[in-house]
Amino acid sequence: MQIKEAPKEYDAIIVGSGAGGGMSAYMLANAGMKIAVVEAGSFFDPKDPATMTQMKWSYESPRRGASTNRAFGDFDMSWGDWKVEGEPYTNKKGTDFRWWRARMLGGRTNHWGRISLRFGPKDFKHRDVDGLGENWPISYEEIKPYYDRLDKMIGVFGSNEGLANDPDGFFLPPPKPRLHELYYIKGARKSNVPVIPSRLSILTKRINKDRGICFYCGQCNRSCSAYADFSSGSCFIFPAQKSGQVDLYTDCMVKNVTTNDEGLATGVSYINKKDMGEYQLKSRVVVLGASACSSARILLNSTSKQHPNGLGNSSDHVGRYLHDSTGSGLTGFVPALMDRKVYNEDGVGGMHVYSPWWGDNSKLDFPRGYHIEVWGGLGMPAYGFGFDVESINKYIGASVGGYGDKLRDDVKRFYGSIVGLSGRGESIARYENRCELDEDVLDRFGIPVLQFNYKWSEYERLQAKHMVDSFEEIITNMGGKVMGEKPGKDKEYGLLNPGQIIHEVGTTRMGNDPLKSVTNKYQQLHDAKNVFIVDAGPFTSQADKNCTWTIMALSMRASEYIIDQFKKKNI
Amino acid sequence: MDRRESIKNILLGSALAGIAIGSQSCEPDLEETPINLEKPKGYGRTPFEREHDEKIANSPDFFSADELSAIAALCDIILPANDEVGGAIEAKVPDFIAFIVKDLPMHQLPIQGGLMWLNGESQKRFEKAFVALDTAQQLSIIDDIAYPDPKKESTTLEPGRVFFTRIRNLTLTGFYTSKIGIADLGYQGNRANMWDGVPQDVLDKHGLSYEAEWLAKCVNQEKREEIARWDDKGNLLNN
Structure with missing residues (x-):
């Protein structure tokens, strides 16, 4: 097969258009660099009527939103989930990592929960606290200015609370709590669990003239047609295109980074999904933002005489230290929330309050913390609504079962009385937990796929135990009853599979020692100075926070370094 | 009523529109909220999904x-x-x-x-x-x-x-x-709205109230159209 080369050479090629790639595209284009953005998925604009799901009613879907085609239901704005047609992955025997891929412009930023938490000072130096994992080569003080700029650039609501490891920022005002959230506040405080306004990148107030303001449909996971929430397309890619500096390649699956005799990158090779032909693009700089695991895969598939073990992999660290957030949860029925007056409480797309980690791990049997997310309320019914509703009667000693008007009454009485608590915690990054190439299996583009090998340790299991114990206590404090069986040791306390929280990080971790890390603190490969990684791969450790806000702050910082080095002709 | 105002009315419902239109006068340069008011057909399927739906419907x-x-x-x-x-x-x-x-x-x-x-x-x-x-x-x-x-x-x-x-x-x-x-x-949502807290009668029925300290942090919907400004320490100046 002939590989076709494009005649023009870019200053930089950015692979992937999600949080990290989008930010980099925005920064580089606005600095005057001529760039190509290469995205494996299709073009997507949240306001395109043809693909929009926002404000659709459940009955507009013949399956009422069931998850047949999309793991989080018909209206969730992710094209692709833990399964992508023609793009398999494998697991080492006895392990079961789940890998989410959103094949669309903007990637996972179109459907994510918009939970935008800064990492705190301790999160960058956690090894100093408990001797586990590795310290980041940077500190909170170094990244704080980028978080500050990010807050103002993208918009995030929240509140300044002066907490030691959950830093203040430049917040938009948060929405008032909903009814079940007021119950949660009471219940959590009774157990000395702090509750503060949540921090979500949703515009409750105008930040510029280009984006709309939240109109409280509660559907951020459907991607906002008014651009009132953060999606990479609406906030980065489209504004970057206005500079005239961006060539956008969608439906183009990058296979590898091409290199020259000096081992430096010369561009990328990709498969165009429309004709399945292989093409090459040339550039002075290559920026990978394809997602932690996809970027690792591209590096591992970029072998050459100079990089026999894969690009950037002289340390054999590419793909290692893969780690996801932990997750467990409980659902509670709160009798005080029965027989509710029904009103519109859609609110923003997500919780209005949350609990940052409050514990002292030096006094606990697990080393790292978690935060609590709260859900509930008078939501729009979709597939699954009403399932086993009559069985809730057992919690109030009433008659279970039935049909007819009694059943109707049950539905209305219990509507809005269910509350869910979810823990999202920090796991320890481990050398053994990794993804590597499975040379036996190819995807439909003929590219070797990833094989995962990821196991939780006792630390994560004990943390999950603490989650469900705390949640049971809080639900009880709310006057509620835990629904279903509280998961015990045999069920690993409800600990979800790695990959299920979709916060995978760490596969190309940053560090000062080239023998123990893949990139330096500017996310530049130790082995090839004109290749940068701007997704979550360079994370030395995850925190008890969601990773997106840090991906973007770091990508902004790395991008400014790229611009500086490019202008100085060092790359 | 100009188009901008009519959009606001649709967006917020006529009862709430007055608040936003009132506050908008101090920011006359703002462009319209780019909300998409057209109601397209279908429910936003990808070609693969459309095919799946048709296959099932026709089977x-x-x-x-x-x-x-x-x-x-x-x-x-x-x-x-x-x-x-x-x-x-x-x-x-x-x-x-x-x-x-x-x-x-x-x-x-x-x-x-x-x-x-x-x-x-x-x-x-x-x-x-x-x-x-x-x-x-x-x-x-x-x-x-x-x-x-x-x-x-x-x-x-x-x-x-x-x-x-x-x-x-x-x-x-x-x-x-x-x-x-x-x-x-009786579900009331899936429409443009302006969430401003639990209705007072509901709070009363549940014996709950918002704490003043918490409320002080929350969004003042009357100033939502004003572009946010902060001091150097991150205090929002115009809520």
């Missing part, structure tokens, strides 16, 4: 005509129309079930087997198929399977109970996700 029914009438009879028992609101039949729940079993094949065998069980039970008791029974006869069977048997005394009825739970679940979901069902439930 023959999984159930026979007799099975579908038995399903309809069950739907009507589970959520009949009453004086105030239509029932599962008006909400076309049998059509939904006919679709969903093709879309989610895991439902097929349990429902098919369950209908056979139901007809077997009907034959045993009344020597007729379930749909041929009169209402009292039908309900005499349904009453035996619509409630759990905590002591598990009657094991022969257990398959009927499991089956009825499934049909009841699908009927409930089919109904309450329909236009009629959503109206019956």
Whole structure:
């Protein structure tokens, strides 16, 4: 097969258009660099009527939103989930990592929960606290200015609370709590669990003239047609295109980074999904933002005489230290929330309050913390609504079962009385937990796929135990009853599979020692100075926070370094 | 009323629009909120998904005509129309079930087997198929399977109970996700709104109130159109 080369050479090629790639595209284009953005998925604009799901009613879907085609239901704005047609992955025997891929412009930023938490000072130096994992080569003080700029650039609501490891920022005002959230506040405080306004990148107030303001449909996971929430397309890619500096390649699956005799990158090779032909693009700089695991895969598939073990992999660290957030949860029925007056409480797309980690791990049997997310309320019914509703009667000693008007009454009485608590915690990054190439299996583009090998340790299991114990206590404090069986040791306390929280990080971790890390603190490969990684791969450790806000702050910082080095002709 | 104002009215509802229009006068340069007001056809499918939907819609029914009438009879028992609101039949729940079993094949065998069980039970008791029974006869069977048997005394009825739970679940979901069902439930959302806290009467009923300290942090909807400004320490200056 002939590989076709494009005649023009870019200053930089950015692979992937999600949080990290989008930010980099925005920064580089606005600095005057001529760039190509290469995205494996299709073009997507949240306001395109043809693909929009926002404000659709459940009955507009013949399956009422069931998850047949999309793991989080018909209206969730992710094209692709833990399964992508023609793009398999494998697991080492006895392990079961789940890998989410959103094949669309903007990637996972179109459907994510918009939970935008800064990492705190301790999160960058956690090894100093408990001797586990590795310290980041940077500190909170170094990244704080980028978080500050990010807050103002993208918009995030929240509140300044002066907490030691959950830093203040430049917040938009948060929405008032909903009814079940007021119950949660009471219940959590009774157990000395702090509750503060949540921090979500949703515009409750105008930040510029280009984006709309939240109109409280509660559907951020459907991607906002008014651009009132953060999606990479609406906030980065489209504004970057206005500079005239961006060539956008969608439906183009990058296979590898091409290199020259000096081992430096010369561009990328990709498969165009429309004709399945292989093409090459040339550039002075290559920026990978394809997602932690996809970027690792591209590096591992970029072998050459100079990089026999894969690009950037002289340390054999590419793909290692893969780690996801932990997750467990409980659902509670709160009798005080029965027989509710029904009103519109859609609110923003997500919780209005949350609990940052409050514990002292030096006094606990697990080393790292978690935060609590709260859900509930008078939501729009979709597939699954009403399932086993009559069985809730057992919690109030009433008659279970039935049909007819009694059943109707049950539905209305219990509507809005269910509350869910979810823990999202920090796991320890481990050398053994990794993804590597499975040379036996190819995807439909003929590219070797990833094989995962990821196991939780006792630390994560004990943390999950603490989650469900705390949640049971809080639900009880709310006057509620835990629904279903509280998961015990045999069920690993409800600990979800790695990959299920979709916060995978760490596969190309940053560090000062080239023998123990893949990139330096500017996310530049130790082995090839004109290749940068701007997704979550360079994370030395995850925190008890969601990773997106840090991906973007770091990508902004790395991008400014790229611009500086490019202008100085060092790359 | 200019277009901008009419958009606001649609966006916020006429009762709330005054607030935003009032505050907007101090920011006259702002562009319109780029909300998409057109209602496109369909529900935003990708080509692959559209194909999937069409394939299912055009495929023959999984159930026979007799099975579908038995399903309809069950739907009507589970959520009949009453004086105030239509029932599962008006909400076309049998059509939904006919679709969903093709879309989610895991439902097929349990429902098919369950209908056979139901007809077997009907034959045993009344020597007729379930749909041929009169209402009292039908309900005499349904009453035996619509409630759990905590002591598990009657094991022969257990398959009927499991089956009825499934049909009841699908009927409930089919109904309450329909236009009629959503109206019956009273769900008020999925429209442009301006959330400004729990209504006072609801707070009163629950004996709750917002703390002043918390409320002070929350959004002042009257100034939402003003572009946010902060001091150097991150204090919002114009909420």
